[in-house]
Amino acid sequence: MANYLDVSLTISPDLPQWPGSPPIELKRRRDMAQGDKANDSVLMCGVHTGTHVDAPVHFLAHGADVTHLPLEILIGPAVVAALPDVDAITADTLEGLNLPSDTQRLLLRTRNSESWRRGERAFQPDFVALTADAARWVVHRGIRLIGVDYLSVQRFHDHHETHIVLLEAEVVIVEGLNLAQATPGNYEFICLPLKLAGADGAPARAVLRSLSE
Template structure:
């Protein structure tokens, strides 16, 4: 059995969405200073690094992250390679990819993964995302979880239409996965977000497993 950790390492150097708080990790008690144990605190947004979006993120009054269905977050998943010359994943792109019938969890590996491989620290606005037409296509195909290899499932400054379509269909969105070392194919996905009451999202540890 081989395991790929597709989670980003949370640190102050990790890129965050413009306007979101940077991660701050502080050692508040240290053995070296005479404390009984090392103890740290962390301050960051819930959409930092590898994370999930709850419906509440874009649909006011809808369900929060603690109500997410774990059965959707664990199970067979397909990693799909998107060509480097694709700037937006729309319906036409998805039709050409020919997702097999019955695909319920799909992770898109795009040129975004190169940012993680090269440890680019600045936020990139030209990342590849899924537009509204692509989102509607995924809903029509019966996909229940979609993952992308940058910090938003939607193209930059086009967040609302994509999120509202996907979250409105109760689809799980996993953002900020690192697929740079993962080849296209079939895997088992385990993605467990923190259980934060009333939150619109939560950081997650995500792994892919292949027998």
């Protein structure tokens, strides 16, 4: 049996949320402890909760929704790269990784993942993310999927240009990965977002299988 590493966050009310996002609530609609014949729950949360993907329509008025994200991009070989000492991911940062020329899926492990390891519940506005020039570098290199280990691919106080550059080029954005246990290397990446009609994003389960052994 292959060993898979779950790199998705557990959705619960304790999970940090982007400021202004609706609270996460999981409530029992029917409860066997109260005499019902089955347990039946209702989940209430935003589509950009926890580990999730962004669809083009998130920032492009006429962009595609999440149901149109291609599976052949969401599943396939990926490189996990570590950037433990940076506060922002720039084009120069990415160039310095010396990635294989055929890299199509890139997952970036930064100090953000340590906050998941520690179980921090408060939103961290100083999280590490990509600058707009880094997004242009991703597009220029032909990378088709970029994954980051906090709740946004762009920094908290930046303009939306990072998102727009990536989404206009149809780069799939995966946000909220927990890469604390992922050592740098080559993996099979599987990321399956919920198939929500019309949605600008969707929570996803994401896993890695090492290809380095």
